[in-house]
Amino acid sequence: MAVKLPEIQRIDRSNVSAIIQAIIQDGCCIVKNFTDAETVSVVNEEVRPYIEADKPWKGDLFPPETRRCANLVGRSKTVREKWFVDPLIRTLLSKFVDKTTSNFYGETKHTYTSEAVCNIAVTFEIGPGGKAQRLHRDDKNYHVDHQDQTATGYQVGSDVEMAFLLPGVKTTYENGATLAIPGSHLWGQERAPKTEEATYAEMDVGDCWVMLGGLYHAGGSNITETEKRTVHGLFFTRGYLRQEENAYLMNAPEAVLSWTPEAQKLMGYSLSSPNIGFADFRTPIQYLQGDASDALGDFDASQEKK
Template sequence: MAGLARVTPGTDLGEVVEILERDGAVIIENFVDDATLEGLRNDLAPALKGANHCETGYDGHRTRRVNSLFARTRHLTPVVTQPLYLGAARAVMQKPVHMWVGKSRIEITPTIQISATQAIQIDPGQGKQPLHRDDWLHLRRHPGPTSRVQLMLSLTDFTAENGATLVIPGSHHWDDETPPKYSDSFPSAMPAGSALIWLGGVYHSGGANTTDEPRLSLTVSYDLGNLRQEENQYLAVPKETVLELPEEVRRLLGYDSCPPGLGWYEMQDPHMVLEYDDLEQARAAADRHGSSRLN
């Protein structure tokens, strides 16, 4: 393989999904427009500059990380709703599963949710991160169904020299006994404003920064709605900030239920806690609507 496949925002969603299911990763150039890119840089760069370097070798002794991004910037909505990213995450993960309820065989399609958000600054002198899979957090076995689709947005140019994310294409097809090797990886070199999308079962790592300038990026992950979010979005994002977001993004942050019956509040759609002034009003609304959970 010569490297990672590259597409543009105008590429057909089906083609992107095909690449992801085959290679496990794809680069989308010109993923965001200039205004979004500049807004993200302006909002996140000061927090990154003020952050301490990480304490563990895995996270990087010359790497700075900042979380709770929806509380820090108003420019994430076009990132998480970008059609090829959100569309691919839904196509890859929201696949029906069947079950028997009494004498009825029914199909259930899970939701997806925003799991983690993080801005990352790899400073000069940082070495390679250990190769790893991101879906290990949920103790997934491989090969198997995809439970995470992740994105890395370049806020500065990514090069092989400044720490571009290293990816082993096709490694989501490997079993759990095959160790990853850097020699099998490719750097996700791409211009600022581009994005690398990869599946949770793909081996990858941050690259080494041998230049004199930091590498800036942000990452967002989508997980299946029936799994616990990596970052607790209910604590990370104040309610008043959530209320400023479109309903689709609110639900993606977790204010939604996942069929057949996960995440409900008073056995109702949890989004109602955002539609009323307080929980007592939401509870009263739930009582008026009655139970809708599958029992």
């Protein structure tokens, strides 16, 4: 018996309540008319030099055919001024990622909201022959302990991360459209994702894929001979998932490089397993040292295939 794959909902950007309902139900959806083709082509041009300069990954996180443009918000004025501050993104972040709690300060009750911040912005270009990533939850990096919500339905506030992926080209099954399992944001920690359960988020230029950090997904495989699958990604997390004192701004790189490795590590010039805190896909210390070697590789040995 053929298994029916869950379908991805495609909803116009003007229908915000339907987008929110789709995310609650499926953990994802494709937003139609998020942007226009002209803006996409300007962004594609802005990232091109960085994509060309990038080197193959040696490890399991990306296939060697993939190239990246890290620091997308810093490097692309158009991303920064058009997509990044799009009111629809803010609306969805305020619904799914921002966190509000109340506490007593003395006998007065105070209510605070921590607004989402960008945790990474990066372009992924999967070249011909690139193999699919393994299905994963992006919020593994934040050690989210997912409870099984398949019976109860989704409790808004369960996720700490949300992603927006904008295709630079039409994405297809053949060129490596993102793989995803709609509904998998509801799964508990013990349920393993199976490739047969995944469907393809094929998109037109101008669309935007929205997903929660707990949704199982992966970059697809590019089985074409010539097409490059370019996707621009904006990822956001809770505003408080960072250190209280911003020592990175307060200490000069030369000073930090003179510290002991133990002090560097404890001050956060280290990586939190598996993937938090890198700069240009290097460790902070490699980055401060101006290490421009080609040795890009997995940060955490546990990511290697057994």
